Amino acid sequence: MGNIHLLPHTAFSLSRWDAFIAASPQRMVYAYSWYLEVVSPQWQALVLEEEGIWKAIMPLPVQKKWGLNVVQQPFYCQFLGIFTTSSVELTSVQTAFLEALSTHFRYVSSYSGRFLGEQLPPQFERQRCCTHLFPLDTPYPTLRQRYSPDRRMNLRRAQNFGWELQESREIAPLIQLFQENHAANIQGGVAETAYKLLRKVEEALRQQNAARIVYALKDGKIEAGALFAVHDQRIIYLFNAASPVGRKGNARTLLIDQLIQTYASSGYIFDFESPEKASIASFYASFGAQPEQYSVLHYNNLPFPLKQIQAYRRRKASPLV
Template identity: 25%
Template sequence: MIKRLKYQEIDFEKYNRCIENSVQKKFYAERIFLDISTDKNWELLVYKDYEAVMPVPLIKKYGSQIVHNPKLCQQLGVFSKIDSLQINDLFYHFLTKNYAIRYYTFNDINALSESLITRKNFLIFPDKYETVRQKYSPKRKRKLRLDQEVLDNSEIVKNFDLETVKNFIRSTGLGADAKDLEEFINLLSKFYLNDKLDFYGFFYHQKLINMIAVYREKYSLALLGTFNDRNYVKLSGSSYLIDKVISENIETKIFDFEGSEVPAVEEFFRGFRPELRPYSCIQVSKKDLILKITKKLFFLN
């Protein structure tokens, strides 16, 4: 019923058609996103003749291939024309039986019989900008009313010099592990160079003080990063940038905030009054994962 395909065995014409016509459609499952974020290290579970599909990202860890969502890939799961509890359960059981899983997420549409951990995500669905902005919290509306001096001495610049982008991320990524930060910068750069991501910068007196990274698909936009010079936090440049992108796109595209488990970040997102759309995930501790891999190797021997 469920077939497991290696990357080179995937019929991408059928896969792309399934994603395009799916009720769960997410840019995370688009081939270009997965190819870049996993370096083409992903497999596919297929129901019948691509009636439903489940992409499975892999990483090499503990001497084995394990399932782990790549950086910036929030939701995967099952994609099909009609979301089916029965079919989703088939995929779930096949996945958990045949793979060692560290972290895997389903999407916010997928219905499952299993009770899994849930995480938060926030979306604004297409509507007239005036209607969307009217829903903003009073605090967010105040933050968007910039002083005249700031208006006179600031500008929004889209897709400026990539080295400036990288250096700004490094300078504002306080507390981040250096290796993880460079991997994050490299991934954003690859999306940008493949024409899938835009950087918006808020310049004040010609100095870059805020920047956002927005992934772009024809049906949605996703906020993959927000970067701020803490010396100018009161100017609310990030709010201004996000509102700018929303104003230019919200009539035809979903705006995806990518969610957060950090209370301060969640509060910031909620100021735009998005809809809460939780999604389910499988998360296995390192200890339990190593135990499963060890048992598998024992039985193979």
């Protein structure tokens, strides 16, 4: 195996990077340079190179803390991981990349990816998480039969509620819906910087023709909405919100169902990007979506007492399961 180098993203051609991601079996919208530059402007990469040819790459969302470069998974970027050529087995390079990660960085607050196998280098803590995937590989009537009976019933209720669905290029109403109906329920609140970042993410997706915003209106008023990222044969349910009227009328069920209808038989994958909340995961599973596991890694080799402080904060904020 060749050498793994740590490089700032300014050290290589971004078009070369994006071409590698596009050809990788693990390709994912989050890993393209134009997406990383929005969610992690200081991103770096581990690159496995053999005789001038890239064999595998690992994007790293890096930020500065306490005068150190640390790795932390950014908002609106569920997972990254290692991306290989079709001729390289992920399992053959995974350990080497993770060893390099812990060599170059003293603190990995969180790093998400599809890391295979039970054994990882012992210096890493691992939190197992799931997203939910729904392959759009058959005609819509067959896909709909995969919904649970309750989901089909709620879909009929939504269809009888009198919703008007409307595509839009404006994300502001969606953010306002979230601020008015969801933000207060999030522990610690939501910083304005998170909304600013979401606007930038949507703009970057739109420039790639990869953004779809759909609203549900009742009597001319927006009551629910969703932002979908559509890229590389994958539809990601990236952000959504609903008012009490939207929830009562099952508007989000209708929004999701309409996208499923549109892309039925396309071979796309609908990715619900599930949070670690049982009630939401259950809602997504009711569409017939199946869980896919990924891992969130943590590594702490900070000097004392920073190590103790950060370990305490992370346990308090998100206990390992």
